[in-house]
Amino acid sequence: MVFTDKIMHERKVLTFCTFMLIIFSSTFSSYIQFSYGAYAKAPLSPYGPTVNDDNLTVEKVTEGLDFPTSMSFLGNNDILVTEKETGIVKRVLNGQIQDTPALDVSVANSIERGLLGIAVSKQPDGKTYVFLSYTESGDDADGSDVEDNVDPSGNKLYRYDYVDGKLINPVLLFDLTAIPENERGEHNGGKIRIGPDNNVYFIVGEVGGHRTQAQNIADGPAPNGLGGVLRISQDGGIVDPDNPIFGEGLPLNVYYAMGIRNSFGFDFDPLTGNLWDTENGPTVADEINLILPGFNGGWSQVQGYFDQDLLGRGITSVDELVTFGNSKYTDPKFVWVTTIGATALKFLNSEKLGKEYANDMFTGDINNGLLYRFTLNEARDNILINDTSLGNVNLLADNQVDETTENRPLIFGQGFGGITDLQVGPDGYLYVLSYTGALYRIVPLSESNTPKNQPALAAQNETQSANSIPVVIVGLKGDQSYSPNPINIEAGQTITWYNGDSISHTVTSGQDNDGDEGAEFDSNAIIPNQQYSLTFDRSGEYPYYCIYHPTMVGEVIVE
Structure with a gap:
């Protein structure tokens, strides 16, 4: 494997080239059966989405988007939205989708490939940076990986300038392989966040079955930038090069976390600055994780709580996992034993929906169209299911959903269709993006002209x-x-x-x-x-x- 470290306009571009995975023993080559059900998506409720609070209602901001994946706010009622299949960044201004797109890039879009992530960062000098992640087409045509079996160019992270409604001046920051080992275009991750430290955080999955040391295969190839959270400065530089978390040199010195299978959502706690994510398991164990620097999630040897061995690997000690630098395995903070297709994660850093919801964690899923609410403990280092939830919370004392019906106290809203992103707007309301093409926001009933939806309950x-x-x-x-x-x-x-x-x-x-x-x-x-x-x-x-x-x-x- 070859890594290149190039200087482009005095900015460091990190390129991780494609490699051929070595042949593992049969233990690892037949590691798990893939669950195709994960790609079935929840439709909208025929009654429309609802939330379980009589004082709140759901408003539709807009509809007609084409499989939207992520959104980021330029300002109040001014949103950039990415479309997975088309590679188009659309601007939604005052609820209206603008006729002229902000950008149109060519994307490979099989399964989980496509235009995946976006983050807006306002600069002190008045500039606006927009960071985009997408699976770049191999021949400048959308979907050529599906139509003509053209390999994608890579999973790319770019920085653009936002000027007069357009994204211009692209600067390539990451170029990761998008060639899968299992011939499936999955587990590309792609969400982007600007951290409290003003650095860029980019979460990427293991891209179709890559098995390196970053996936806890001790005798596997060296890490290739996949299966973790990567962190760089907004100019593409190494953060704290003298004290790397995982080790010297590329790609170790850009890893913030490893051992991550696939994630569609992560966010920073507004009170502590800690990073949390959702992670999708294969046929078991969707997770919520607290990701501290050096986090090792255990994949591909561990999914769910370590001592339960839900993958059946027979791992008896965390010492059997791969360690780099200051890395450390950490158990998840919450587990759904039966997978739900967990997606977006967002902290509500606002009291606009009521003080009882301020700084709570909200997550969504793709399979059920459900919106979940989680409260944290006083130290904000664990999830605490308490009497603010509705239903039998005693069954969730172990922070695990064993039977599907245990899920009920966590449900805050339903009927959204598969949820792809959650954001808090400058207005302090919670916005919910649905793959069905609709964008919603949750607001107090007293501040809305939209009546409370009353779906048939039976x-x-x-x-x-x-x-x-x-x-x-x-x-x-x-x-x-x-x-x-x-x-x-x-x-x-x-x-x-x-x-x-x-x-x-x-x-x-x-x-x-x-x-x-x-x-x-x-x-x-x-x-x-x-x-x-x-x-x-x-x-x-x-x-x-x-x-x-x-x-x-x-x-x-x-x-």
Whole structure:
């Protein structure tokens, strides 16, 4: 592997070249089965998004964006939004999407590739810097990695000047490989934050199965800049070169954290300056982490709490993990054993929604369209689920969701569609970006012209035709997940599946890994408290399952 350290206009550009991963033992080459359910996204609620506070309401700021991924504020009611598939940075001014984009770049966009992250930084001299991360196309055409199998050029981090509604003068700061080892365009991360120290923090995943020492493979290749949080100055320089956290030389001296599989959200606590992130597990253990300098999250040997060994690696001591410099393994602060597709994370550094919410942590997910609220302990170094949450908080005393229904006290809002970003505007309100193309903000009902949304709370009780047979989705219970199961009907009858769980599920024909799964029918994500109906006109036996959770199986028998 070769690293280059070039000077461009007196700014250091860090380039990590593509390499061929060495062949590991079968233990590591078959490390985990990938979960394709993670790429199914929650739709908007037909009733619109809501929050669980009678004093708050949800306003729609705008809609019509194309798979937006991140946003950053230029000023009050002035927002830059990135679009994953198109590579376009759009400006939303006073709720209106401007006709002329701020920038259009060529992106590879398979699975999790694309235009991914943005951060705005106002300078003392009046300049405005905008930092963008994206998977750069290999031939200047959007989606050529999908259409023509063209390898992407790389996962790039650029700095631009914002002038008169345009992003100009690009300066390349990071050039990381975007070539996966598992032939899937996933785990590119891409979120950007400007830290309290005014430096640039960039979180990147392990990009399709790279296995280096940064992923805790002791005899693997040297770190290549992937699988961690990277930190540089706004001019692209090394932060504190005399005291690097992980070690001397590139890329060690730009790592702030390692051992991270994939993240779609991180933010700094406004009271302590500490960094927190969400991290996606493979088939188990989505996490929330407190990332102090030198953090090692344990991937690819540990996901979830160390002593539970949810990956089945048999690791018995943290000494078996890779150590660089002052690095140290740290357990997550919260774990969902069943993955939810955790995404954005934001601290509400405002009292505009009420003093009870000030400086609380909010996170979103892609699978369920849920918005979660977390409170921290007095020292603000751990999550503390207390009586400010609604429901049975005792089950969350271990800071772990073991059964999906334990999720309920954490839910602050629902129905947003898959959430891709959360930000606090200059107005102090919480903004929620949905992959469906809509942007919302949560505001006090007393300050809004939008009436409080009152969705149907029991959709299973809605009037159904006399010919409709109800089935309740009760959760992860194997062949008892859909109740009743099996279900016998006559040709021409309709079945209505109601999701009574607190996370999304699907009703998808076939079984996991069938070549024709979903060919007969596929509900897509059925979010909590919503339903899906289907009429069966032909006799036969129809096995089905949940694409998120393949152990959930059912069968329809049509006479």
